[in-house]
Amino acid sequence: MRMLVTRPEPDAQATRDRLAALDIDALAAPLMTRRNLPANLPSPQGFAALALTSTNALRALADRKAHEPFLEMSVFAVGHRTAHEARLLGFTDVTPAEGTLGSLVTTIALARLEGPVFYPAARHMSGDLAQALAPHGLMVVTVPVYEMVARPALPEDAASALVRGEIGAVLLYSRRSAEIFCTLAGAAVPPGQRRSLPMLCLAENVAAPLLENHFSRVLLADHPSEEAMMALALAFAREQSGS
Structure with missing residues (x-):
């Protein structure tokens, strides 16, 4: 086999x-291969949390050490593997969902955050986190930080x-x-x-x-x-x- x-x-x-x-x-x-994108990242001040749907977003940030200003933020990861990668990079307040975008939306919504969510994402997204969280009264700031090239x-x-x-x-x-x-x-x-x-x-x-x-x-x-x-x-x- x-x-x-x-x-x-x-x-x-x-x-x-x-x-x-x-x-x-x-x-x-x-x-596919990952290609990091030039991105103007926001300041962590004012954000209630960081949302992650891929380990590749973490890698794209870590490649230029751009994750360091966000290390004190609460992190909501799509699954346990992404959460594990976040902890290895120094994030300490990490909450994993159950591996799907829907479970991530539910996990973030139940947290009752008081402020917007920063979402470093892929250029080609399989789902719209901002749209999914809008009915819960949460604003999501999405910044593409990488793309997967076929x-x-x-x-x-x-x-x-x-x-x-x-x-x-x-x-x-x-x-x-x-x-x-x-x-x-x-x-x-x-x-x-x-x-x-x-x-x-x-x-x-x-x-x-x-x-x-x-x-x-x-x-x-x-x-x-x-x-x-x-x-x-x-x-x-x-x-x-x-x-």
Whole structure:
């Protein structure tokens, strides 16, 4: 069993290491790379909290040490992995949600903040945090600090492995990565083979573009987290091996 990991680096290598610990061989094929954006960041004064929907936002800030003025702020993170990254960077007041934008909105709303929320975000956002929090009377100041740039083609080793039928499953963590994979798959996964290639997905919204492009063998993690993806990968590998 060899799996294809489509996450950007450094997350792709982290996932490969976790799969290796489960005795699952994996090949990294990052479909996107992070590019930091020039941004005029606001002063932390006057904000009630910092909202994070991605570890990449933290990395974009940390690359230029722009996170340091915000270290004393309360942080609301979309999930436990992002919360962990925030703590590693020195944030101490960190509250994780349960891995989805909806859970983050609920967590922030229940905090009854008295002031606006600063949201360092991606240029291409999968959801609108400001719009979601507006009914709760909260203003969100959104500043794009990074963008994820799609690769022009699959890495050569990944494309070759797909053509030779050496990939037992593909791991996909975001809707955009699924869309990019569908675009780049091309000759590596012709229409006749798309129905049989297993796609292990973080959530339903990740699976949607796959189904539209005739990748019909889709399995979903029980929860939008890396732990749930590893559990799904292990269960799938054991099923295929009969163990």
